[in-house]
Amino acid sequence: DAGVIQSPRHEVTEMGQEVTLRCKPISGHDYLFWYRQTMMRGLELLIYFNNNVPIDDSGMPEDRFSAKMPNASFSTLKIQPSEPRDSAVYFCASSPPGRLKNTEAFFGQGTRLTVV
Amino acid sequence: GENVEQHPSTLSVQEGDSAVIKCTYSDSASNYFPWYKQELGKRPQLIIDIRSNVGEKKDQRIAVTLNKTAKHFSLHITETQPEDSAVYFCAASLTGTASKLTFGTGTRLQVTL
Numbered sequence: 303d304a305g306v307i308q309s310p311r312h313e314v315t316e317m318g319q320e321v322t323l324r325c326k327p328i329s330g331h332d333y334l335f336w337y338r339q340t341m342m343r344g345l346e347l348l349i350y351f352n353n354n355v356p357i358d359d360s361g362m363p364e365d366r367f368s369a370k371m372p373n374a375s376f377s378t379l380k381i382q383p384s385e386p387r388d389s390a391v392y393f394c395a396s397s398p399p400g401r402l403k404n405t406e407a408f409f410g411q412g413t414r415l416t417v418v
Numbered sequence: 419g420e421n422v423e424q425h426p427s428t429l430s431v432q433e434g435d436s437a438v439i440k441c442t443y444s445d446s447a448s449n450y451f452p453w454y455k456q457e458l459g460k461r462p463q464l465i466i467d468i469r470s471n472v473g474e475k476k477d478q479r480i481a482v483t484l485n486k487t488a489k490h491f492s493l494h495i496t497e498t499q500p501e502d503s504a505v506y507f508c509a510a511s512l513t514g515t516a517s518k519l520t521f522g523t524g525t526r527l528q529v530t531l
Contacts, residue, residue, distance in 0.1 A: 333516065333517060335516075335517075335519075343523070344507070344521055344522065344523040344524050345462070345507060345521040345524075346521075347518065347519060347520070347521075350517060350518070352517075357517070358517075358518065360419075393461065393462070395516075397515070397516040397517070405450065405452070405467060405514075405515055405516055406452070406464045406467075406516055407462075407464070407516040407519065409461040409462050409463070410461060411460070411461055412461060
């Protein structure tokens, strides 16, 4: 398995533009997480899904952020409109089912977003 | 919600010395405490974890201790090597799983020759 795959790896966009980040979780994992990493705030959980259903989106900073998981192998995080303070590394992670197995979040390589 | 504090933010040790990173958490109901290592430009990866029913866990050169009463847990790395240089994150979970992990702000460990 290639692990969690994110695209793009880097994104530079102008303020006000829409940004879409993509994630393919590890096959068979039924938990999917979106994290944001900044120097100031570290790793923050934005939202997570279980079996494609959003379970907790309390970490989503504003209505400008939205996430979807249309199927078990694909998720998107969208920012519209983007602002410079959204600049960060966005990580997607997945975790296998089952309480005893669901103890490790496998992270993707991340998308470095720069909003200018 | 849960709040996790981590100290120090940076740590420099000489090769062969030990390194200790400490974290405190706020919610006494948290029951799962993993540690992730993130090398420069790479993804975070789990290196060790501990559950609330255990006081200490060891895996070769790394160990984690948990004090539930004081609500703090620590990562200990012995005989440090240059490849241990990375950012280390502690985390706490209320669910006993990787769901709803609250991370600390990270410790940048530098192992010098």
